[in-house]
Amino acid sequence: MTATGLALLVNAPRAWPDRLAAQRSRGEAQGPLAAELLTESLRRKVTFGSVRFARRSADAPPSDEEVLVVWPSAPAAPRLRFALPAATAEKLVDAAFAGPVTDEALRAAVLAELCGEAFGGWSTGQTIEEDGVPLATACFVLTLEDDDEIVVNVQTPSERPTAKGISAGRLLTASLPVEACLGELDLPYAKVSSLKPGDTLPLPPAAAEGIAMRLRGRLRPLARGEMGTDSGVRAVRLTGTAAA
Numbered sequence: 001m002t003a004t005g006l007a008l009l010v011n012a013p014r015a016w017p018d019r020l021a022a023q024r025s026r027g028e029a030q031g032p033l034a035a036e037l038l039t040e041s042l043r044r045k046v047t048f049g050s051v052r053f054a055r056r057s058a059d060a061p062p063s064d065e066e067v068l069v070v071w072p073s074a075p076a077a078p079r080l081r082f083a084l085p086a087a088t089a090e091k092l093v094d095a096a097f098a099g100p101v102t103d104e105a106l107r108a109a110v111l112a113e114l115c116g117e118a119f120g121g122w123s124t125g126q127t128i129e130e131d132g133v134p135l136a137t138a139c140f141v142l143t144l145e146d147d148d149e150i151v152v153n154v155q156t157p158s159e160r161p162t163a164k165g166i167s168a169g170r171l172l173t174a175s176l177p178v179e180a181c182l183g184e185l186d187l188p189y190a191k192v193s194s195l196k197p198g199d200t201l202p203l204p205p206a207a208a209e210g211i212a213m214r215l216r217g218r219l220r221p222l223a224r225g226e227m228g229t230d231s232g233v234r235a236v237r238l239t240g241t242a243a244a
Contacts, residue, residue: 071116183207
């Protein structure tokens with residue numbers, strides 16, 4: 001393979017290993033501690049009920065019924081995000097002040113302080129700003145002494161390794177599945193279900209432009225080439241990069 005082709009493969013996006021297990025175990029350990037800290041802050045008994053995790057595929061905004069709080073607040077880099085049901089947010093602030101609070105700025109500051117103190121310690125050294133959008137949301141369910149539930153959705157940083165943490169040697173020796181694709185076409189279900197030996201499938205005109213080299217599972221080509229042989233076996237000679 002040419003040097004250009006090797007560089008394309010080494011620099012191609014990779015599927016990072018799933019880091020959700022570490023987040024889950026840390027979140028489950030944080031539940032009782034969060035209940036203890038909220039009990040101290042609210043001066044009302046809070047007990048830990050459960051924690052549920054949901055994978056996040058995008059940095060989706062909270063619903064209209066939720067209040068979004070970032071901690072720590074600007075200008076510091078946000079470490080966690082808390083999406084609280086509006087009723088829960090009101091309940092927490094009122095409990096902290098032993099009465100209703102109507103000032104929105106004060107309410108936001110109190111929520112950030114309460115949630116940051118209760119849930120912030122388990123992501124020390126990581127920030128959403130540096131590590132990208134949240135990978136998962138941990139839904140903590142806690143119970144006040146009067147049997148009212150507090151539900152706090154904590155969005156955790158992605159925890160994906162950065163390029164600085166991966167050695168060049170590991171990249172160059174990594175195995176990446178590469179596919180050579182001659183062409184693609186769309187067929188109705190009736191046609192696909194009735195395919196049999198001897199049928200002819202016309203390829204689109206783009207197939208005449210050569211072979212598209214792709215990482216398995218990705219649509220964007222890494223490079224293009226032409227079919228041939230090398231030492232008696234079928235081979236693909238690269239003719240240019242995807243952008244060429």
